[in-house]
Amino acid sequence: MSHVGVPRGTVRKRRSLALLTAGVLTIPALAGCSSDSEETSRAVPQDIAPAARDRVADGSTVNWAVDAMPTTLNAFQADADSATTKITGALLPTLFPMDAAGHPKLNPDYLESAKIIEREPKQVVLYKLNQQAVWSDGREIGAPDFVAQWRALSGKDSAFWTARNAGYERIEKIERGSDDLQVRVTFAKPYADWRSLFSPLYPKEITGSPDTFNDGARTALKNTAGPFQLKGVDKAKGTVTLVRSPRWWGEKAKLDSLVFRVVAPKDRTKALADGTVHVTDIDAATANRIALALRDGSGGQPLTHGPGADLTPAAALRSWALAHGSDEKQAEIAQAAREANRKAVVAYGAEQKALRGYAVRKSLEPAYTQLALNGESGPLADDRVRRAVARALDRQELAETVLKPLGLPAKPLGSHLALAGQPGYKDGSGALGDQNTKEAQALLADAGWTQGGAAEKPKDTKAGSEAEKKDAEKKEGEEKAGTTEKAEKADKADKADADEKKTDKTEAEEKAEKKAEEKADKDADEDAEKADRAAGSDESAASRAEGLYIVGQDDKPGAGPARSAATHVLAPSRDAAAQSIALLRQAGAVSGDSAAAKVTAQDKQPGGAAGAYAPVGTAAPAPASVKGPLGKDGKTLTLRFVLPSGPGSQSLRGVGDRIAAMLEKIGIGTEITKVPDESYFKDHIASGDYDLALYSWPATAYPATDGRPIYAKPEPATDGSLLVEQNYTRVGTDHIDQLFDQAVAELDEKASRELMKQADARIWAAAGSIPLFQRPQLVAVDKKLSNVGAFGFAAPRYQDIGFTDRQAAGSPADRKK
Numbered sequence: 001m002s003h004v005g006v007p008r009g010t011v012r013k014r015r016s017l018a019l020l021t022a023g024v025l026t027i028p029a030l031a032g033c034s035s036d037s038e039e040t041s042r043a044v045p046q047d048i049a050p051a052a053r054d055r056v057a058d059g060s061t062v063n064w065a066v067d068a069m070p071t072t073l074n075a076f077q078a079d080a081d082s083a084t085t086k087i088t089g090a091l092l093p094t095l096f097p098m099d100a101a102g103h104p105k106l107n108p109d110y111l112e113s114a115k116i117i118e119r120e121p122k123q124v125v126l127y128k129l130n131q132q133a134v135w136s137d138g139r140e141i142g143a144p145d146f147v148a149q150w151r152a153l154s155g156k157d158s159a160f161w162t163a164r165n166a167g168y169e170r171i172e173k174i175e176r177g178s179d180d181l182q183v184r185v186t187f188a189k190p191y192a193d194w195r196s197l198f199s200p201l202y203p204k205e206i207t208g209s210p211d212t213f214n215d216g217a218r219t220a221l222k223n224t225a226g227p228f229q230l231k232g233v234d235k236a237k238g239t240v241t242l243v244r245s246p247r248w249w250g251e252k253a254k255l256d257s258l259v260f261r262v263v264a265p266k267d268r269t270k271a272l273a274d275g276t277v278h279v280t281d282i283d284a285a286t287a288n289r290i291a292l293a294l295r296d297g298s299g300g301q302p303l304t305h306g307p308g309a310d311l312t313p314a315a316a317l318r319s320w321a322l323a324h325g326s327d328e329k330q331a332e333i334a335q336a337a338r339e340a341n342r343k344a345v346v347a348y349g350a351e352q353k354a355l356r357g358y359a360v361r362k363s364l365e366p367a368y369t370q371l372a373l374n375g376e377s378g379p380l381a382d383d384r385v386r387r388a389v390a391r392a393l394d395r396q397e398l399a400e401t402v403l404k405p406l407g408l409p410a411k412p413l414g415s416h417l418a419l420a421g422q423p424g425y426k427d428g429s430g431a432l433g434d435q436n437t438k439e440a441q442a443l444l445a446d447a448g449w450t451q452g453g454a455a456e457k458p459k460d461t462k463a464g465s466e467a468e469k470k471d472a473e474k475k476e477g478e479e480k481a482g483t484t485e486k487a488e489k490a491d492k493a494d495k496a497d498a499d500e501k502k503t504d505k506t507e508a509e510e511k512a513e514k515k516a517e518e519k520a521d522k523d524a525d526e527d528a529e530k531a532d533r534a535a536g537s538d539e540s541a542a543s544r545a546e547g548l549y550i551v552g553q554d555d556k557p558g559a560g561p562a563r564s565a566a567t568h569v570l571a572p573s574r575d576a577a578a579q580s581i582a583l584l585r586q587a588g589a590v591s592g593d594s595a596a597a598k599v600t601a602q603d604k605q606p607g608g609a610a611g612a613y614a615p616v617g618t619a620a621p622a623p624a625s626v627k628g629p630l631g632k633d634g635k636t637l638t639l640r641f642v643l644p645s646g647p648g649s650q651s652l653r654g655v656g657d658r659i660a661a662m663l664e665k666i667g668i669g670t671e672i673t674k675v676p677d678e679s680y681f682k683d684h685i686a687s688g689d690y691d692l693a694l695y696s697w698p699a700t701a702y703p704a705t706d707g708r709p710i711y712a713k714p715e716p717a718t719d720g721s722l723l724v725e726q727n728y729t730r731v732g733t734d735h736i737d738q739l740f741d742q743a744v745a746e747l748d749e750k751a752s753r754e755l756m757k758q759a760d761a762r763i764w765a766a767a768g769s770i771p772l773f774q775r776p777q778l779v780a781v782d783k784k785l786s787n788v789g790a791f792g793f794a795a796p797r798y799q800d801i802g803f804t805d806r807q808a809a810g811s812p813a814d815r816k817k
Contacts, residue, residue: 043421044409044774046100046794047361051786056254056802062785065263065271065280069235074217075200076153078163083240087260090242090798091224092200093133093141096701097795102366102422104195104701109133109250110141110225112181114195119747122172123190127183132249135203135223143176143183148204150174152213159210166705167197190745192752193702201225227253227799238262254802265648268780273354278782279789282360283648284406287778293355303352307344358780361789362406365777366699368413369402371659371770374691376714376722376730379637384447386731386767389639389692390432391440392666398655399773406776413771416711417703417760420774422793424703424753429771431761440666444630444637449667454631629669638669639691642684646677652694655772659692685728695728696775699793703756704744711763713737731768 070083095111096104106114110133118124133141151157155165172188187194203223206212221230227250228242240260244253263271269286271277282290292305303309311319322334371393379385395412403410413419414427433439630637643649643656653674660670670692675684684690700706709725713732717723724730736759743755763769777790787800 043101043419043793044364046790046792047363047779048789048791049359049361049781049786051804053251053254053800055804056786056800057804058252058254058802059256060803061257061259062255062279062782062788062801063259063261063277065268065277066260067262067265069233069238069262070240072218073221073230074202074206074213076162076164077214077218078161080163083260086796087230087240087242088200088221089226089795090228090258091221091226091230092202093225094199094795095127095197095201096195096199098366098701098793100792100794102419102699102701102793110201116194116747119190123187123194123747125185125187125194126177127185128177129181129183130249131181133225134247134249135225136229136245136247137223138247139203139223140180141201141225142180143174145201145204145207146183146185146198147174148207149198149202152207152210157210161210161214166708167191167193171197190747192744192746192749193705196702196705227251228258231257248799251799253799258798258801269351269355272358272780273351275354278785280780282778282780284651284776284778286780287360287362287406289352290355290358290360290780293352294359296352297356303345303349306348306352308341357783359783359789361779361781362408363777363790363792364408364419365775365790366419366793367696367775368419368699369655369694369696369772369775370416371772372685372690372693372695372729373731373768373770374688374693374729375768376688378691379447379449379639380691382447383731383767384443385449385637387432388440388443388447388666389663389668390767390770391434391436391443392662392668393659393770393772394435394662395770395772398658401655401658402651403773403776406778408776410773413773415760416763416769416771417707417756419699419793422699422701424756426757426760428757428760428764431764432767437666444667448632449630449637450632451628451630451667454629454634454636456631457634628667629664630667636669637667638671639663641670641672641692642680642690643672643674643694644677644680645674649677656694688724688728688730704740704746704752707756707759708737708740708744711736711740711759711769727768729768731766733762733766736762736766 066083070081070087071079073084073088075084075088093110095107097107099105110130112128112130114127116123117126129141135141150168150171152160153162153165153168155169170187170189170191172186175184177184205223206217219233227245227248229245231241231243233240238261242258244256261277263277268280268282269289319334319338322330323338325331373380373386373389375381375386399412400410414429415425418425641656641660643653656672660672663670685693685695710727711732712725712727713734714722714724714727714730722730739755739759743752746752746755779790781789784803784805786804
């Protein structure tokens with residue numbers, strides 16, 4: 001799948017930026033969610049047509065489509081992108097690539113071993129290098145390369161233009177071990193994710209000085225250490241060409257050359273049919289065309305799809321009649337249209353025939369799509385509104401919308417910090433709760449959003465005339481005292497009118513009127529006393545656990561008599577802070593952290609809990625079926641939903657439409673704004689110009705490091721703005737930050753994972769980011785190619801890619817099928 005508005009530096013490193021989807025984007029309540037033990041979920045297997053190396057022919061060239069030319073070949077710079085990742089993966093050392101389960105695995109091509117040899121007083125890691133590992137100039141890979149990269153990425157020298165330094169700043173020193181093949185790394189602070197360092201590893205000639213680091217690796221890499229080496233970059237043709245490296249000490253690359261070729265997503269079907277690419281990410285529409293081509297085969301039957309396929313017999317007859325009719329002008333137009341359609345049918349048929357030479361290999365991409373809720377300002381600054389949005393979503397339906405038509409497992413994602421099948425994955429969504437319309441409505445009511453609220457004047461309004469203010473004050477006085485200046489004036493006016501008309505009321509009638517007035521005053525006084533007693537009762541009830549109830553529990557002690565005009569469901573609570581604390585306790589229960597269940601002062605913030613508890617006897621302000629958006633203080637509850645408008649984003653917009661419909665059911669209106677793909681991230685997501693948005697994060701084997709900036713609590717800057725790192729939802733807490741800090745310093749892997757599970761439960765409870773599902777990965781591949789396709793978590797082994805049916809070495813890339 002292509003990526004809409006992917007900022008430079010996105011796909012390679014979750015540490016830097018978010019990953020925007022091109023046609024893209026999880027679950028049960030606390031009582032029925034995941035257990036305390038780690039879930040035994042399985043990742044969807046990769047689909048690469050695996051073949052043993054002895055079945056793969058030597059020679060030939062493979063053309064691999066990329067979205068754009070890489071602006072840099074330095075993976076640590078901010079404008080590095082997915083093309084940078086693919087190219088450097090074939091050229092440079094990756095010490096711990098991810099395996100098929102999303103776990104870092106030692107790469108024996110570069111390392112004999114790497115492990116922690118000391119924990120006290122400081123952590124020390126010893127790397128033992130493969131004695132055959134050399135750079136393409138013949139120099140051994142060694143400690144000088146490690147030292148140069150550490151100094152460039154440590155953050156101590158601002159002359160190096162680097163996008164990240166996570167982990168490198170914790171290193172105290174690097175030195176040679178007992179021989180040249182050993183590298184000893186001492187950490188100033190413990191670092192659990194030490195395996196994430198030095199990948200890719202650049203030669204010291206690149207990282208040794210700011211000039212070479214900043215500019216020396218942007219368009220060229222003279223010194224490499226992979227199965228391929230860089231031959232050339234041709235911006236005019238849009239190609240980056242790699243050739244087999246003669247210095248490579250590992251298993252020889254099967255291909256003579258590997259060409260990364262720029263092909264826009266909209267042009268990929270044609271590029272496949274023309275034979276200009278062998279491997280390319282595709283969307284669902286192209287995948288469907290390949291499936292139809294394979295289904296139709298070579299039977300010679302007319303196609304039942306494509307241009308003109310939906311033409312009815314009646315329409316065809318009318319077209320023929322117009323083309324052969326007496327009206328010359330109409331005939332000319334009809335003939336031109338028929339000719340254009342004939343050519344389109346022929347071209348479509350030729351493309352379909354060529355597409356039979358390809359297979360669609362599919363899996364789940366190591367990335368997930370989320371609904372982001374901007375909590376910086378507006379209605380979503382209230383965590384109760386964010387939770388209401390989350391409780392309104394049917395994530396199962398959304399997952400099925402995207403994944404089920406592709407034949408992929410359609411299961412919502414239950415974690416922000418791991419994907420299904422990865423070590424440490426656990427469904428933590430129970431900390432927030434499953435889809436529940438009534439509880440979502442109750443949360444909104446608790447936050448003050450009600451039917452008719454849009455018509456109310458703000459309580460603290462300063463607008464309006466002085467006369468309106470006086471009228472309001474007079475009205476308030478009537479309600480409190482039972483008599484006002486207005487009433488007195490009315491009495492005087494009545495008396496004057498009576499004198500003027502000289503009415504002849506009897507004494508008995510005057511006494512009756514006086515008695516009625518006294519009774520009305522007495523009733524008003526009694527009503528005021530009852531109201532005072534009710535207020536005191538509410539305050540007392542709010543302080544007692546038995547004075548609270550959840551949906552449907554109208555028979556709890558203290559419940560008032562049922563009213564015919566209202567249903568006793570969830571209603572506004574008097575103490576929202578207590579509800580927030582209850583939710584945080586749920587998060588602690590889900591994560592299995594007894595300490596997390598204890599509420600600290602920093603967690604005592606206003607907000608409603610997942611169940612939105614309310615005082616007994618209070619009625620919900622709106623019926624179960626809400627018609628129209630809710631409102632408060634004269635404003636309607638409408639959220640700005642920003643989506644990309646590009647041709648490759650249809651699936652994403654479809655998901656957005658479904659989400660909007662789900663929110664409408666609970667009274668939240670959405671204003672969908674479609675923006676150009678190229679500005680989607682920079683001008684809207686990163687800048688915070690949205691309420692709701694859909695974008696993706698890539699998977700990581702190092703959540704303690706890579707997740708920290710994504711969920712870090714925003715901090716105010718000196719100029720009054722917020723420092724958000726990569727937390728584009730602007731939602732975070734001190735406790736979440738502390739759990740990340742503890743996990744990244746915990747050298748016991750199991751303990752570190754448990755801390756990450758606790759952090760994930762807290763992130764769910766904060767409701768700033770709602771994971772929906774893992775993204776689909778669709779790759780069109782020449783049917784004769786093996787060991788390439790939808791890799792899933794795993795990094796490609798470029799040296800194993802090749803044709804099982806021998807291709808002529810150096811065959812033209814634009815061969816016709």
